[in-house]
Amino acid sequence: MSLGSLLLKLQDIDLALTRNRAALNAMPEIAELAKKRRAHQKLKADATKLYAQRKDIETYLKELEGKEMDANDDVRIAQQNTDSSDYRAVQQLEIELSNLAKQLDKIAFDRRDYEAKLADIKAKEEYLAEYTAKFEAAVIADTKAAREKAAGLMAEVEKAQRQREHILEQLPEDMRVRYEKAAETHNGLAVERLEGNVPSVCRMALQASSMSDLARTSSEVVECPYCHRMLVMGEDGEES
């Protein structure tokens, strides 16, 4: 491959390298995944909150159960300890039983209330668990896809680096130095080729005097009089 072709190829590789490195560093999938991880933490926090609410209600229901047993015990004890021949004692028992019945009503009412709340929380927990499972599956799939994409870009970068090394080995030291310097100055676009009398990057048509100056030099790679990029005079096609 001619010197000019090598330089142009090196430039193509370097431009692709820069593109792929930038794409790798700025993968939108990574930002998206970070956002999803934050959303996942929120789902977990919601689940913890619901769990705490359910535990509280289960505790209240247990307490109600204890109160109900106590009240029923009280009913039994009051009935057993009452002398049914004693009018005042029977009257007293009626009052006591009426109070206990009210307590039991209140307990039953509270229990219905808490049980409804418990059912509501359980439904919410179930929905959240289902949603979280789907969300996690999606995050796993997204992570896999992002890893594959990153691996693909990384493979491209490594391949380009090997190609780059191979071309650098074929370039004389002074050309390497000129290329690196021009690439830095011109943001990667170090080399242009002459198409007719027009350089391919700066597109400033060379005047006849410049053309004849350039024609006199025997070197294949000169410097563009306008933009000072490396200017490839003739190219030997794309074969390597």
Ligand SMILES: [Zn+2]
């Ligand atoms: Zn130029």
